[in-house]
Amino acid sequence: MGSDTSMQSDSSKRAKESGVRDRRYSIRYPFAAEVEMLELKSGNRMSGVTSDLSLGGCFVCARRTLEAGARVRGTLKREGQKAEMLAVVRVIKPHVGMGLEFLDIDSDSQAILLLWIESLRKFPLTQPDERPHSIVQSSDYLIVTQSRKGIAICKLKIHD
Numbered sequence: 001m002g003s004d005t006s007m008q009s010d011s012s013k014r015a016k017e018s019g020v021r022d023r024r025y026s027i028r029y030p031f032a033a034e035v036e037m038l039e040l041k042s043g044n045r046m047s048g049v050t051s052d053l054s055l056g057g058c059f060v061c062a063r064r065t066l067e068a069g070a071r072v073r074g075t076l077k078r079e080g081q082k083a084e085m086l087a088v089v090r091v092i093k094p095h096v097g098m099g100l101e102f103l104d105i106d107s108d109s110q111a112i113l114l115l116w117i118e119s120l121r122k123f124p125l126t127q128p129d130e131r132p133h134s135i136v137q138s139s140d141y142l143i144v145t146q147s148r149k150g151i152a153i154c155k156l157k158i159h160d
Contacts, residue, residue, distance in 0.1 A: 026054035029120035033078035035060050040071045048097060050076060055117060057087065061097040068092055074100065078116070083109035 031053035037046050037060070048062030058076070066072065070089045075082055084106065091099030105113065 026056040028052040028054040028057075028059075029117065031058070031116065031120060033058075033076040033116075035062075036075045036077070037066075037072040038074075039066055040073060051097070053113075053116060053120070055102075055113065057090070057099060057101040059091075059097055059099050063095060065089075065092050065094060065098045071103075072100070076113075081112050081115075083112040083116075085109060 029052060031050055033050045033053070035048045035050055035058075037048075038044075039046070044066075046062060046064060046066075048060040050058045051061050052059045053076075066089050068089055068091070072087050072089065073084070074087050075084045085102045086104040087100040087102050089098050090101045
């Protein structure tokens with residue numbers, strides 16, 4: 001039998017686990033891709049654009065955010081390629097967007113994700129003014145892309 005003093009409460013275990021899960025284990029690269037998300041609990045759909053990408057997750061620029069812990073089925077689309085995954089919202093930045101951690105990715109989508117990451121590793125951003133600029137826009141967001149390889153800066157248009 002264990003004593004009560006040697007056992008951790010469920011809430012302290014969750015606090016420690018969430019602290020570990022919130023740490024980034026992969027390098028994030030600036031990257032612009034369209035994102036479509038389905039929040040699994042409510043069935044709500046939303047869209048946005050990534051501002052960065054790693055093997056373990058991405059940041060999605062979106063005017064509306066979900067709650068931390070919400071699980072989503074997401075699709076990232078860029079230049080005719082798409083990667084689909086199950087993800088969880090880990091970080092919220094109101095009126096800016098949310099950080100997603102990838103939980104499950106099928107093998108085809110994983111191959112696309114690895115292709116994108118490898119492309120970003122080979123062509124890192126050196127001087128912003130050396131790269132051509134392009135703009136992706138919707139009513140909710142504005143992404144200024146600094147490279148044909150997907151380097152991105154997220155800027156949101158906030159409507160009152």
